[in-house]
Amino acid sequence: MNREVSERVHILFFPFMAHGHMIPILDMAKLFASRGAKSTLLTTPISAKILEKPIEAFKAQNPDLEIGIKIFEFPCVELGLPEGCENGDFINSYQKSDSGDLFFKFIFSTKYMKHQLESFVETTKPSALVADMFFPWATESAEKFGVPRLVFHGTSFFALCCSYNMRIHKPHKKVATRSTPFEIPCLPGNIVITADQANVADEATPMGKYMKEVRESETNSFGVLVNSFYELEPAYADFYRSFVAKRAWHIGPLSLSNREFVEKAGRGKKANIDEQDCLKWLDSKTLGSVVYLSFGSGTNLTNEQLLEIAYGLEGSGQNFIWVVRTNGNQGEDEEWLPERFEERTTKKGLIIRGWAPQVVILDHKAIGGFVTHCGWNSAVEGIAAGLPMVTWPMGAEQFYNEKLLTKVLKIGVSVGATEKVKKGKLISREQVEKAVREVIVGEEAEERRLWAKKLGEMAKAAVEEGGSSYNDVKKFMDEINGSK
Numbered sequence: 001m002n003r004e005v006s007e008r009v010h011i012l013f014f015p016f017m018a019h020g021h022m023i024p025i026l027d028m029a030k031l032f033a034s035r036g037a038k039s040t041l042l043t044t045p046i047s048a049k050i051l052e053k054p055i056e057a058f059k060a061q062n063p064d065l066e067i068g069i070k071i072f073e074f075p076c077v078e079l080g081l082p083e084g085c086e087n088g089d090f091i092n093s094y095q096k097s098d099s100g101d102l103f104f105k106f107i108f109s110t111k112y113m114k115h116q117l118e119s120f121v122e123t124t125k126p127s128a129l130v131a132d133m134f135f136p137w138a139t140e141s142a143e144k145f146g147v148p149r150l151v152f153h154g155t156s157f158f159a160l161c162c163s164y165n166m167r168i169h170k171p172h173k174k175v176a177t178r179s180t181p182f183e184i185p186c187l188p189g190n191i192v193i194t195a196d197q198a199n200v201a202d203e204a205t206p207m208g209k210y211m212k213e214v215r216e217s218e219t220n221s222f223g224v225l226v227n228s229f230y231e232l233e234p235a236y237a238d239f240y241r242s243f244v245a246k247r248a249w250h251i252g253p254l255s256l257s258n259r260e261f262v263e264k265a266g267r268g269k270k271a272n273i274d275e276q277d278c279l280k281w282l283d284s285k286t287l288g289s290v291v292y293l294s295f296g297s298g299t300n301l302t303n304e305q306l307l308e309i310a311y312g313l314e315g316s317g318q319n320f321i322w323v324v325r326t327n328g329n330q331g332e333d334e335e336w337l338p339e340r341f342e343e344r345t346t347k348k349g350l351i352i353r354g355w356a357p358q359v360v361i362l363d364h365k366a367i368g369g370f371v372t373h374c375g376w377n378s379a380v381e382g383i384a385a386g387l388p389m390v391t392w393p394m395g396a397e398q399f400y401n402e403k404l405l406t407k408v409l410k411i412g413v414s415v416g417a418t419e420k421v422k423k424g425k426l427i428s429r430e431q432v433e434k435a436v437r438e439v440i441v442g443e444e445a446e447e448r449r450l451w452a453k454k455l456g457e458m459a460k461a462a463v464e465e466g467g468s469s470y471n472d473v474k475k476f477m478d479e480i481n482g483s484k
């Protein structure tokens with residue numbers, strides 16, 4: 001590789017502009033900075049505003065470490081996108097009927113940044129470029145200047161292996177209906193799923209073609225960084241390295257690179273609750289007695305579904321913190337709350353409308369379970385916090401992550417979702433009530449809790465000096481520094 005090796009490893013981090021991608025990549029940039037690299041995040045103006053505050057806080061605490069942002073232009077209107085549509089958050093708050101098409105258009109438009117990326121890579125000559133999977137064109141851009149491109153998918157080894165085997169063997173094409181269960185071939189663990197749950201893009205569609213480019217760019221890239229730790233999913237980490245990617249490094253859980261309270265509280269958006277008030281509320285509850293419900297940064301639930309959750313929670317009799325995202329599509333007219341719900345549940349429940357300081361909450365000893373949509377960041381944050389989970393996948397690769405939590409790790413109780421949320425099938429109040437009780441109450445819950453706690457300890461050990469993720473960070477840095 002004809003590249004000058006500078007003294008300090010300099011890594012560029014280029015996240016897709018949505019919270020579920022920016023949050024772990026910022027964590028990663030901080031992690032590598034704390035291990036001696038210079039980290040530069042590349043992003044668009046609105047996303048830079050979201051990243052600036054946590055970066056400043058990190059720099060204030062670690063004045064010797066190097067981390068910064070380079071802003072790329074992204075002229076939405078010229079690109080045929082609505083003003084300000086340079087972040088996934090915008091798309092989520094946009095009219096529901098438009099959001100699917102707009103999301104794809106937004107993804108395809110990101111190629112506009114290729115030229116800016118190339119001139120930055122040419123002038124800075126970084127040691128490596130870690131670019132989001134949604135930027136397949138970045139492999140070629142890095143290669144032009146002899147810079148290794150790393151892919152970040154933001155999901156588990158398990159989900160990556162499921163996707164691979166689905167693509168290669170196409171078992172969903174051999175079943176009678178979309179709801180007929182089948183086993184994912186060649187994958188360890190006898191994992192059974194349906195076509196309605198699997199995440200396979202149709203290659204005839206524009207998005208399917210784009211995903212093909214994503215896979216090709218992975219094959220041609222230098223390797224893959226994974227937000228996981230080896231002990232969590234060894235069979236799948238081994239499978240992935242043997243059959244899917246040339247090189248992969250496990251460097252997670254990335255959320256654990258946030259050591260200080262301000263870092264944990266400052267991830268993503270500004271919280272819609274005072275963190276201290278939230279902690280005070282949790283302090284008033286007994287150990288492991290509160291269930292935390294949150295469905296990530298992008299899910300839109302109908303008022304009807306929110307109403308079922310409310311009744312289910314009340315019926316379960318458990319303490320809860322429930323995060324309801326308020327945006328153009330849900331949660332603003334309050335029709336989703338049964339009459340006098342908050343009055344009746346005032347002692348037991350707390351509703352956060354908007355954004356919650358998730359890892360601060362998950363780490364509190366009063367939390368006993370996490371109802372999650374199985375977005376990988378949330379799932380691995382729950383694992384790192386040592387929590388059992390109620391799994392409620394809604395789309396993307398979340399059904400795969402559910403199988404990992406329920407069937408492989410056995411720390412999850414499924415709420416019983418059979419298909420993606422956009423199809424509109426409701427999860428009933430009875431299903432919510434049952435799953436919430438099952439994760440908090442009884443002997444099996446206790447066993448699950450002990451095992452989840454053990455996994456949480458293993459997660460923390462993995463990122464400490466000498467742990468598997470700690471060591472893989474070092475291996476990766478040595479490799480890109482050419483000193484292997």
Ligand code: UDP
Binds near residue numbers: 019021024323355
């Ligand atoms: N998150 C948060 N507060 C919220 C909602 C989400 O801090 O109210 C964070 C969460 O901790 C996670 C990320 O946003 O790091 C969501 O990523 P995930 O992969 O779980 O789901 P996505 O939003 O991509 O569907």
